Amino acid sequence: MAVRATVSRFPQNEDVQESSGLPWGVTVTPFASKDENGLSPVYGSDGDLLPRCENCYGYFNTYCGIDQWAWNCSLCGTLNGLTSQAISRYSRPQSCAEMMSSFIDLELPMEGSEEEMMQARPVYVAAVDLSSSEDFLELTKSALQAALEALAPGSLFGLATFSHKMGLYDVQGPIPVVKNIFISPDTEGTLPIEPEDVMPFVTILSPCGNL
Structure with a gap:
């Protein structure tokens, strides 16, 4: 990190800085390869x-x-x-x-091990608004299918829906399973329970090759 002040000497206190009439500050470069003196870390x-x-x-x-x-x-x-x-x-x-x-x-x-780090995979979660029209939902379904085909093999995919309730889908098995969280009008759109408590996040993620 390089730190450069606007003046060569720091003011002793605030009164000195005010009486000098000079603008005072510092410029910080967090990821500089050398510091303000040209020295390497x-x-x-x-x-x-x-x-x-x-x-x-x-x-x-x-x-x-x-x-x-x-x-x-x-x-x-x-x-x-x-x-x-x-x-x-x-x-x-x-x-x-x-x-x-x-x-x-x-x-x-x-x-973790180097092998575990190499196995890190991208994660994609689709959030679908079910309060839309039937025609729009058909377009959304086609878009999701196209997106799945475009994802790299091994990428993790999850699906969540929302309307008057939030749906979390477990798509890892042969038959998708959905768990819903109903949103009461009295809660001003907030969830009564954390989604993680209904279905752990890792449960809704499935490798694209399995879908």
């Missing part, structure tokens, strides 16, 4: 271990004060405790990117 691992402030959720950085058991947030000043894992990590400051530079790139551990 310091790379490190275990980004999931980077401490966060309990009050403002800011991340630990080189501007934070640190002692043996705790650290002070540079943004809000809150004193935060350190876990035993973090204490061990920061006992060797030269091995931690966040202790060496204010401009860092940290790797995060992959969630």
Whole structure:
């Protein structure tokens, strides 16, 4: 990230800034390849271990004060405790990117195995308004059939309908099953129950090759 101020020195306080008569601000470039000084980031691992402030959720950085058991947030000043894992990590400051530079790139551990990540599939959910006319519903049916034919093999597809009720369709079996949630006029269009409680989201998704 690159941070560039409109002036070379920061005003000491608000009164100084007002009396100077100069516009003051900063330009932040979050994904810059180099910082405002032209330096590349310091790379490190275990980004999931980077401490966060309990009050403002800011991340630990080189501007934070640190002692043996705790650290002070540079943004809000809150004193935060350190876990035993973090204490061990920061006992060797030269091995931690966040202790060496204010401009860092940290790797995060992959969630799940690499094979599971490669098997990630796109998800498509069609929401159909059943309060439309019969002619419009026939056009919608034709459009859905065309859409299914165009989807890549293995893509996940789900179907939900709505009118005076919301219908969730389980299309994984040979015969589709629908569960309805009736919407009372007194609820101003809100659902009396969460759809996930009626039918888990993964239940309404089926690989396109099975439809």
